[in-house]
Amino acid sequence: MNDFLQGMQRYKEFSEAFRLESDRACAVLAMCVIEETLRAMFLALAVPGKDIGSLFPPGNTQISAENALALGLLTEAEARSYRALAKVRNEFAHKALENLTFDSLVVTSKLQHVPLAMSLPEGLLANQTPRNHYLIAASLLEMSMLMKMGSIARLSPIKVGG
Numbered sequence: 001m002n003d004f005l006q007g008m009q010r011y012k013e014f015s016e017a018f019r020l021e022s023d024r025a026c027a028v029l030a031m032c033v034i035e036e037t038l039r040a041m042f043l044a045l046a047v048p049g050k051d052i053g054s055l056f057p058p059g060n061t062q063i064s065a066e067n068a069l070a071l072g073l074l075t076e077a078e079a080r081s082y083r084a085l086a087k088v089r090n091e092f093a094h095k096a097l098e099n100l101t102f103d104s105l106v107v108t109s110k111l112q113h114v115p116l117a118m119s120l121p122e123g124l125l126a127n128q129t130p131r132n133h134y135l136i137a138a139s140l141l142e143m144s145m146l147m148k149m150g151s152i153a154r155l156s157p158i159k160v161g162g
């Protein structure tokens with residue numbers, strides 16, 4: 001199966017995977033998948049066998065997004081979407097004992113600042129529930145990242161001299 005078809009299959013799986021999950025599980029797990037895709041992008045770019053830990057430090061979405069942006073793995077729009085989706089995820093993850101949903105004020109206020117990784121027709125998100133807004137934004141980011149995977153050119157060590 002070619003890279004495009006694999007990407008589309010994974011996107012379809014992503015889109016369907018969280019429909020039956022609780023809001024908390026949906027937010028946390030969707031970002032886990034997106035983070036794994038970004039990690040795979042870093043690995044596809046890196047010199048084989050080299051550690052990418054400093055480029056993609058666990059738990060630090062800000063540094064990961066900035067590094068991905070600097071290396072051309074993410075566009076500015078994708079990096080903004082990545083950071084904003086992570087903030088929503090963090091509300092759910094770090095307030096585990098609170099009964100948060102996508103309709104909770106603290107979550108909806110963060111969702112208002114989640115930009116889309118790709119342009120959509122005007123007003124498409126206007127009548128969406130907060131949960132659907134999150135899933136659409138997450139799905140678009142995941143799809144955009146997956147579409148790039150086959151185009152990432154691996155770096156190789158630069159040799160100096162003869």
